[in-house]
């Protein structure tokens with residue numbers, strides 16, 4: 376099928392819930408992807424942060440191939456060597472004390488489990504989440520997600536999940552009641568526009584939770600696994616949660632979510648109270664083992680810190696050159712550039728020039744490239760953005776239009 380035929384068939388046959396860009400991707404290697412016509416793109420989306428190890432990393436491909444020959448599925452009602460190996464590797468890198476996990480298939484599921492876990496452990500119903508948060512779109516996770524365009528069509532949502540202004544300890548404290556089970560927060564808000572909290576916020580939340588005897592849940596679905604220049608973003612502030620949600624790159628691109636908690640917290644869930652048929656399948660766990668090996672062997676966390684600092688400084692140079700750029704934010708290779716207008720056109724123009732970039736809300740360009748991206752590839756992205764911004768500015772001679 377050619378490009379047009381694929382686009383038409385997918386639009387006809389698949390639920391139209393994704394804001395699709397007109398490009399058909401068929402191949403990837405490292406930080407580069409190719410479309411069906413053979414055109415090459417630097418991938419600054421990393422498949423929404425999933426392709427952290429680069430596309431088709433040879434060690435992950437090999438691990439998947441070997442395990443596929445041996446055993447693909449094994450329900451968690453039976454023991455499995457690869458699942459055990461993955462759990463050992465995972466809990467050897469999660470922050471100290473987080474050493475018992477529930478394995479699922481996505482970020483939203485990892486949050487669902489965290490919400491159920493908080494209610495079960497505490498015997499209380501209420502979860503405090505942040506305005507601007509994104510935790511996924513299944514009913515529980517959606518109830519903790521902030522944006523009304525995601526929530527409103529599906530009300531009533533799960534009750535007793537309330538939102539407070541982010542980065543505001545006083546408001547969080549005021550919101551805590553005798554019904555509160557947990558505070559749920561993304562250490563750096565991703566979908567909410569790459570918002571890094573002020574120093575002291577997460578530590579303050581930790582102190583509040585300790586004082587009130589409630590659980591602190593970090594959603595590290597987007598920030599985890601080296602993305603921000605630390606293995607987990609919470610390490611930037613030296614704060615350890617009681618429960619951590621992980622997904623996206625966990626199995627090098629295969630679907631895997633993990634809710635990792637203190638053993639006493641996770642042990643409050645009893646047999647049958649939570650499960651999924653695919654929990655910790657051998658195939659996905661083999662990919663997960665290889666992914667953790669690659670993360671550590673190739674020092675990708677350190678790479679995210681170094682290349683992220685370089686990428687950010689180059690984005691800041693663009694900011695000083697172009698009046699349509701409002702702000703550059705982020706840590707490691709989780710970067711955002713707030714523009715003075717809707718970025719959709721910018722994304723499409725950058726795509727035409729061979730660079731794929733994400734958005735985060737209407738005004739923010741978001742960069743979640745594979746951590747294996749090279750300086751040259753970053754330079755290409757910067758040079759393409761520079762030329763797109765020039766075009767945008769020429770089209771808006773009197774300055775950016777407000778929205």
Ligand SMILES: Cc1ncc(COP(=O)(O)O)c(C=O)c1O
Nearest residue numbers: 481482483509510511565596597
């Ligand atoms: C912080 C965060 N939590 C949860 C999710 C939901 O993950 P998934 O789309 O795998 O359900 C996302 C997805 O972008 C996310 O960024």
